[in-house]
Amino acid sequence: MEEIVELMKSRHSVRQYHDKKISEDVRETLNMYAAELNEKGGLHMQIIYDEPECFNSRMAHYGKFENCNNYIAMVGKKAYDLDERCDFYGELLVLKAQELGLNTCWTALTHGKSKAFQVKSNLQLM
Template identity: 30%
Template sequence: MGINKIIKERRSVREYKSKKVEENVINDLLNDFTNKKRLTDDIKINFGFIQDGKGLYEKLDGLVGYYGKLIKAPHYIYITSEVKDGYLENAGYIGEKLVLEATKLGLGTCWIEVSKNMDKVKEILSIEKDQEIIGLFTIGYPKKERKVGGVYDTEGKSLSPLTEFGYSNIDVKYTDAPISGRKSIEDITYLNNWGQKATVEELEDRGIAESFYYMRLAPSWGNRQPWKFIIRGEKIVLAVCKDEMVSEKIAKIEAGIAMLYFELMIHESGIPGKWVIRNCDNEYNIPENYFIAGCYKI
């Protein structure tokens, strides 16, 4: 299955069959991530698998999830990270890679936010003190297909449409027109400096229009699509809008996910390069209500 099809089929799942996922499938999924490419290799990051989903649900229900209500699943995976500059973007990038790989295998997942009761959750999961819990994933065979646009099942006030609404099927025909409430390519790209909109023709001439087309399918809180890309020479800068309704943690995790989607598609088109998430200077007149998440260097 091509990566563009996997991206289009990616969804968050809230209801699962009781059937257990085969041990060899889980082992292959997690072992593959030991040496998986990350945004930066100097940040220690770990995945943990919980075979007994029912047992963990009984321990964590009331501590994490939407108003403390945890999604029931046959299994769970948690992701932890060393706290260093860029760790949230890095965790979003590698965590969403796992979600896409699970999608390829026919498995359902859902990111679950862990921000409250952190110490208690770390104690239950026996997580090292120097590691921060980035999120918890449900994993299993979906009970029914439901497509949604948010990253997280969030704690407290709902921060995504995931608990209430789905979104319509994605049109597979390549077009610049908005799809499923998505912004057009021209709405998220600038040439050389902030405010100088790029045209589809200019992006096509550079061979990167399709990469932005699929990047728009990256999930974000409330489908707000907070991204702006500035293309200058052989560098592409990702700027993300700050939002008082969205925590810095979620905003940076979503930035990592956006970087992953763009990178997967631009590599698919045969254009090499990598993201740099540190030392990206603001030379592009980016306004103060945006932060620079990373620079892609071709």
């Protein structure tokens, strides 16, 4: 409990990133945790690595995003409580990223399009 509070205190939004690849170890830990949270929350959160296009749009530049080559797509089946579950389980995932030494920023507007993640017909990108 104390640990997660410390992670919450240390996390803040970052929009300019180092142009550095995320290590395989970190990817594996994060992917495993995302799979666990997807199961618990009935979600389809997808972590995309090494994909610069989504944050290379006019809106992303306007939002001052730089070197944002890795991101998490918040996806789930359409439901009245999808936003709440994305919020809760997504926050746990970004706190895990923080623990692993990765900064994050929530965005709903200042990003472009991406073909790197799947949003099947009954699903929704939040």
